[in-house]
Amino acid sequence: MADHEDPKTGKKNKGTSKEVCGYPLSIFFIVVNEFCERFSYYGMRAVLVLYFKYFLRWDDDLATSIYHTFVALCYLTPILGAIVADSWLGKFKTIIYLSIVYAIGQVAMAVSAIHDITDTDRDGTPNNMTFHVVLSMVGLFLIALGTGGIKPCVAAFGGDQFGDHQERQRRTFFSVFYLCINGGSLLSTIITPILRAQNCGIYSKQKCYSLAFGVPAALMVVALVVFIVGSGMYYKAKPEGNIMGDVCKCIGFAISNRYKHRSKQYPSREHWMDWAEDKYDKLLIAQIKMVLKVLFLYIPLPMFWTLFDQKGSRWTLQATTMDGNFGAIVIQPDQMQTVNPILILTLVPIMDSVIYPLIKKCGLNFTPLKRMTVGMFLAALAFVCAAVVQIEIDKTLPVFPSNFQSQLKLLNMGNHPVTAGLPGYGQVTLQAAQASEEYFTFEEDQISISVSGPEMKRNISLIKGQRQTLLIPLTISDEWQLTADLTTKPEEGNNAIRFVNGMNKPVNVSTSEVVFGQIEKFHYSNYSQIRNGRATFFLQSGQLSCAFSRDFGFGSSYTFFIPSTLSLGSNCQESITGAEDIKPNSVHMALQVPQYFFITAGEVMFSVTGLEFSYSQAPSNMKAVLQAGWLLTVAIGNFIVLIVAEVAKLPKQWTEYVLFASLLLCVCIIFSIMAYFYTYIDPTEIEAKFRRNVGDDDDDKNDKQRKLEMEMMKRDLDRSDDEHYKGKQTKM
Numbered sequence: 001m002a003d004h005e006d007p008k009t010g011k012k013n014k015g016t017s018k019e020v021c022g023y024p025l026s027i028f029f030i031v032v033n034e035f036c037e038r039f040s041y042y043g044m045r046a047v048l049v050l051y052f053k054y055f056l057r058w059d060d061d062l063a064t065s066i067y068h069t070f071v072a073l074c075y076l077t078p079i080l081g082a083i084v085a086d087s088w089l090g091k092f093k094t095i096i097y098l099s100i101v102y103a104i105g106q107v108a109m110a111v112s113a114i115h116d117i118t119d120t121d122r123d124g125t126p127n128n129m130t131f132h133v134v135l136s137m138v139g140l141f142l143i144a145l146g147t148g149g150i151k152p153c154v155a156a157f158g159g160d161q162f163g164d165h166q167e168r169q170r171r172t173f174f175s176v177f178y179l180c181i182n183g184g185s186l187l188s189t190i191i192t193p194i195l196r197a198q199n200c201g202i203y204s205k206q207k208c209y210s211l212a213f214g215v216p217a218a219l220m221v222v223a224l225v226v227f228i229v230g231s232g233m234y235y236k237a238k239p240e241g242n243i244m245g246d247v248c249k250c251i252g253f254a255i256s257n258r259y260k261h262r263s264k265q266y267p268s269r270e271h272w273m274d275w276a277e278d279k280y281d282k283l284l285i286a287q288i289k290m291v292l293k294v295l296f297l298y299i300p301l302p303m304f305w306t307l308f309d310q311k312g313s314r315w316t317l318q319a320t321t322m323d324g325n326f327g328a329i330v331i332q333p334d335q336m337q338t339v340n341p342i343l344i345l346t347l348v349p350i351m352d353s354v355i356y357p358l359i360k361k362c363g364l365n366f367t368p369l370k371r372m373t374v375g376m377f378l379a380a381l382a383f384v385c386a387a388v389v390q391i392e393i394d395k396t397l398p399v400f401p402s403n404f405q406s407q408l409k410l411l412n413m414g415n416h417p418v419t420a421g422l423p424g425y426g427q428v429t430l431q432a433a434q435a436s437e438e439y440f441t442f443e444e445d446q447i448s449i450s451v452s453g454p455e456m457k458r459n460i461s462l463i464k465g466q467r468q469t470l471l472i473p474l475t476i477s478d479e480w481q482l483t484a485d486l487t488t489k490p491e492e493g494n495n496a497i498r499f500v501n502g503m504n505k506p507v508n509v510s511t512s513e514v515v516f517g518q519i520e521k522f523h524y525s526n527y528s529q530i531r532n533g534r535a536t537f538f539l540q541s542g543q544l545s546c547a548f549s550r551d552f553g554f555g556s557s558y559t560f561f562i563p564s565t566l567s568l569g570s571n572c573q574e575s576i577t578g579a580e581d582i583k584p585n586s587v588h589m590a591l592q593v594p595q596y597f598f599i600t601a602g603e604v605m606f607s608v609t610g611l612e613f614s615y616s617q618a619p620s621n622m623k624a625v626l627q628a629g630w631l632l633t634v635a636i637g638n639f640i641v642l643i644v645a646e647v648a649k650l651p652k653q654w655t656e657y658v659l660f661a662s663l664l665l666c667v668c669i670i671f672s673i674m675a676y677f678y679t680y681i682d683p684t685e686i687e688a689k690f691r692r693n694v695g696d697d698d699d700d701k702n703d704k705q706r707k708l709e710m711e712m713m714k715r716d717l718d719r720s721d722d723e724h725y726k727g728k729q730t731k732m
């Protein structure tokens with residue numbers, strides 16, 4: 001039997017697997033597994049909302065709530081996976097079984113997105129939507145169970161591969177692990193939207209969601225195979241029975257025993273958990289103390305994730321009000337999110353090889369808890385940057401009417417100039433086919449407008465809180481029309497475009513992608529969304545057929561007017577005029593880079609460190625449980641986003657950013673105080689001391705001596721130093 005194998009079990013001992021450059025070879029399989037798994041998870045997530053909206057045909061509200069519930073579930077299930085791993089199956093088997101569940105879930109999603117399965121009339125839309133909804137919900141549930149369940153196990157299992165002599169390598173492993181997470185997620189968030197945009201199908205070609213889910217499913221199978229291939233090389237710590245059950249019973253006993261002995265006649269004990277000593281093993285009590293100490297420290301942490309997870313929601317919404325034209329490339333608002341993994345891939349190596357060593361060289365002891373505090377501070381700073389950007393954006397946003405106001409624009413549909421008298425604004429002259437530059441604001445419910453050339457006078461009813469355009473007709477006998485205009489910026493950085501037909505006959509308008517439909521004479525079309533860039537519009541009315549092109553930025557709204565003078569042979573490019581109802585976004589998306597930089601630098605300091613900290617401070621039999629505790633802070637953070645957004649309905653977005661920054665700053669101060677009183681421990685050392693003591697039980701030591709030793713150990717546990725971080729007593 002090889003000397004790196006346990007003589008009793010024949011299994012590998014910790015830190016004794018084949019090494020490459022001082023690293024156990026087994027971790028190669030673990031990091032590749034993580035890369036593929038994260039590709040699978042983030043790739044599927046990237047197209048999920050669109051799948052809900054355009055395939056299942058759900059409305060925006062339902063799509064976003066199911067999406068957030070799914071994400072929250074993914075961070076709640078780690079606790080299940082961790083309990084199963086630490087108490088029953090062990091991490092290796094848990095990862096294998098839950099990965100199979102996960103892969104089945106991904107395959108279910110891919111199958112649920114094949115429209116041909118229920119498209120009996122072959123019109124391109126599924127005929128039995130229930131089948132697709134049920135299958136996709138089952139798929140998502142299995143994925144949440146799988147991804148969440150294996151998450152705490154994979155990180156802890158990776159940490160397990162290192163021996164006590166490989167402390168430095170283990171820390172590097174957690175950085176590489178984080179790089180793999182972000183490498184996988186970056187690639188998939190770029191690739192799966194491209195796959196989705198393809199057309200596929202047997203009977204009819206539709207957007208290819210099945211491929212966008214199928215590739216992540218395949219990657220999950222690859223992740224599983226890679227993990228199994230490494231099987232012979234892993235150190236597999238054995239689960240120690242129903243540890244979570246024992247922990248709960250032990251805590252329960254300590255509390256009830258303390259209560260029973262509440263009278264002053266009983267001497268107090270150093271720690272409330274010491275009241276369990278009457279019944280429970282001292283080692284178990286020591287391990288529970290370690291876990292509770294860390295979990296207590298985690299209480300303020302969800303606030304970090306509350307800010308962090310707003311990248312995907314609030315910040316993406318902010319980007320929709322910005323200009324994403326970077327010259328050679330145009331960035332869509334949701335693509336800004338890829339800045340995070342890109343920065344992670346650059347910042348992690350820089351931090352590890354330049355910044356941290358430099359800080360060490362300066363003689364500063366930059367302990368994990370200090371790093372996490374700085375990480376929180378940087379995240380708060382990111383939100384201050386977001387607030388500053390928001391203030392800049394607000395300056396460029398249109399002023400929409402309040403609930404006590406209404407706004408009106410005028411559009412002269414005639415061939416001659418007209419002068420309109422508006423209460424409070426005097427005389428406004430409009431050339432033929434011209435619209436007023438701005439909206440006029442009124443507080444009245446009704447106004448009287450007199451127009452000269454031809455003479456007309458009308459009473460106009462206005463709607464509070466609304467914007468309207470008054471179409472001034474060609475002749476007195478024609479109808480006066482009021483359009484309902486937008487009172488919000490168009491979504492997702494698109495441009496809202498509509499047409500007013502000033503001709504005496506209907507006209508059809510379309511682009512290669514959008515059909516405005518037939519617009520009756522003197523009527524207007526609905527708004528249609530046009531993406532940024534150049535768009536060409538085709539007009540067709542009887543014999544008349546022409547086209548004109550316009551360049552669009554982001555978030556604008558235009559009303560294009562088709563004049564009555566347009567006829568066969570007319571040049572549409574020159575004849576069609578456009579009124580700018582909402583100006584395009586003018587604040588550049590590049591201004592979001594500083595906030596992304598600070599939040600990502602914060603993430604590197606907070607999350608990468610926290611991952612390793614959760615491993616290093618956990619007792620050997622509760623490594624996965626503490627990883628799950630760490631991930632639980634992410635789940636709670638996500639819930640806080642929902643609650644705060646609902647409760648604190650602030651009038652201005654920038655004030656909400658400042659509120660979040662201030663909350664995190666307060667939490668950061670509280671955390672730094674808590675961290676100051678935290679003393680790092682070496683769980684292996686403490687556990688070894690307790691075990692040694694149990695082994696020595698047979699020796700004929702007198703009771704007094706043993707009691708003294710136990711006392712010293714207990715004190716050790718409460719005050720122990722972390723030699724890896726300083727060598728002397730290290731706080732914070």
Ligand SMILES: CC(C)C[C@H](NC(=O)[C@@H](N)Cc1ccccc1)C(=O)O
Nearest residue numbers: 181182185186189337340341344634
């Ligand atoms: C929240 C998780 C505990 C940490 C980790 N996430 C990340 O590393 C993100 N930077 C990944 C990402 C990718 C694309 C867009 C936004 C974020 C994880 O997933 O394990």
